[in-house]
Amino acid sequence: MIRPRLGWSLPRVFAHRCGGALAPENTLAGLRIAARLGLRAVEFDVMLSADASPWLLHDELLQRTTNGCGRVCETRDAQLRMLDAGAHQHPAFTGEAIPTLAAAAHACRQLGLSANVEIKPAAGFEALTGEVVARQVRTLWGGCGTAAGVVILGNGAGGGARSCPNCRSGLLERPPADWLAGAREFAAQTLHCAAESLDDDLLCEARAAGIPVLCYTVNDPLVAAALLRRGVTAVFSDRIDCVGEDQGRFAG
Template sequence: MATGIDNGASAPWPYPRLIAHRCGGTLAPENTLAGFDACVRYGYRMVEFDAKLSADNALFLLHDDTLDRTTNGHGPAAAHTWQQLATLDAGAWRGAEFAGTRLPTLADAAGRCARDGIAANIEIKPCPGREVITGTLVAQGALSLWQGQTPPLLSSFSFEALAAARDAAPSLPRGMLFEQVPADWLRIVRELDCVSLHASHRYLSEPLVAQIRAAGLRVLAYTVNEPARAQVLQQWGVDMICTDRLDLLD
């Protein structure tokens, strides 16, 4: 493996078991720095968030390809410059107490990780047609911004984006994202030189988890919001559980 972290399932692993989905789960506006406050409050030591590019290739946090659901902006995110995006309210939709919350840059997120001692799973979330450049620039940015910290774990549903990230920053660990794990999962993760496989918990089974771990990979399950289900997954050998319910899973 080219990564700086041994991917053997029995090797030391630098990431905690619980991960806050989109920074703060349901307790804060998603993909904003307000989520870090929830993490600190509930003792979480790792966040997952989505990174993409503005029209002028600034790195920032947003899940959707469009702005309408989680900001007061409209239309495709990729059609807006960072100067335009930086003025948007990304918190009022979640509650009046979050009004005025801004979209953070990747550098903002790195700063909070450093300040609060929190690790990161950066999901590379390219807008359509921007897979390669997004993978490249997110990986390069992560490599630079997280110096001196636990290396961020990069992941993506996009094979092209994660391949570009591998080429741009081979020392950073990578995890391939699936909803339902395909039959050829081993070929895919080996081609991408992954350390982990990330999948919807709904499609995981104890035998499948055992197969993935036997291949030397760690397993991340998303999005797990019930303590009983989290306990079962942990018993199966799942290494990381991504949750919206920081207030229920501990």
């Protein structure tokens, strides 16, 4: 098993988009469900509004996950606050709001959840999104010197890493053959890649460099267990009810 050189212990499972398939994605309801199921870490996406404020949203358009429409980057904060991000999942979640990054950080700290903050910029806003998100991460998590670990990554992660040199950063890649050069350029401490893109050569290269590998999106507990046995450090999952760390399904 890879032993991360991060100054904090990586959990084996991250709840994808806050609560996986059990809650509306990127919502506080998802964070609460993840914590209730015994998860120690969550992943969520952050995009900027027209006011350059960071909100938990994955898509550039609002239609799929809310009752709004239009581009996130053209929508003001006041409008985003009025939208419903829960009813599309189930009537029980009607009225669930889109959270700001600040609200998500507060909830994570209250619930004892580590966070993987994925930078999701709209086209043309890569650098600004990385810089804004990194600055807020540094402020909200106190420079990442707390018990709850934070990793920032994704498109714009380079700008984020430069804006917040004390933050832990990860490289989100498919990955290309020269991924290690990119990791070194941005001082990335973890590599995040699609499970189907993973091969033994990549694992060996990452192990030699002391860089933990995290795989997405893994919804089969048998696949998750196989990846962990091969040397993957953690997986991101939508099925936290059966892949979660408290399910006792993993061989160490």
